Amino acid sequence: xxxxxxLGSSFHGSWGTSMVGEDHAMLARSVPSQVRVRKxxxxxxxxxxxxxxxxxxxxxxxxxxxxxxxxxxxxLRGKAIALHSQVITEFCKSIGADxxxxxxxxxxxxxxxxxxxxxx
Numbered sequence: 001x002x003x004x005x006x007l008g009s010s011f012h013g014s015w016g017t018s019m020v021g022e023d024h025a026m027l028a029r030s031v032p033s034q035v036r037v038r039k040x041x042x043x044x045x046x047x048x049x050x051x052x053x054x055x056x057x058x059x060x061x062x063x064x065x066x067x068x069x070x071x072x073x074x075x076l077r078g079k080a081i082a083l084h085s086q087v088i089t090e091f092c093k094s095i096g097a098d099x100x101x102x103x104x105x106x107x108x109x110x111x112x113x114x115x116x117x118x119x120x
Contacts, residue, residue: 055117062120077119084109 092102
């Protein structure tokens, strides 16, 4: 003998019923026929100097950048870095250092420039 158990649910109907008539039409109109999916928005990575604003020469570098403008300043900085890399390369040639040692000297120069505030 089967007894009915009431669980206090507000569900009235059966799981097997399908939606027909007005309910189906209303639901069909409310659901968009096409769904757009956008690419997730990602912020561009920022390459910042951890010692920005620190170092012996940082105040001079920041004042110079503010006076001549960021674009011109970055052009001059790029030229100075390229010139310094050429000097390091010529030095390595004169003492017979290989390319791996030259690369290490260039990295060391960059680290020293960060610590001294040249890359502020």
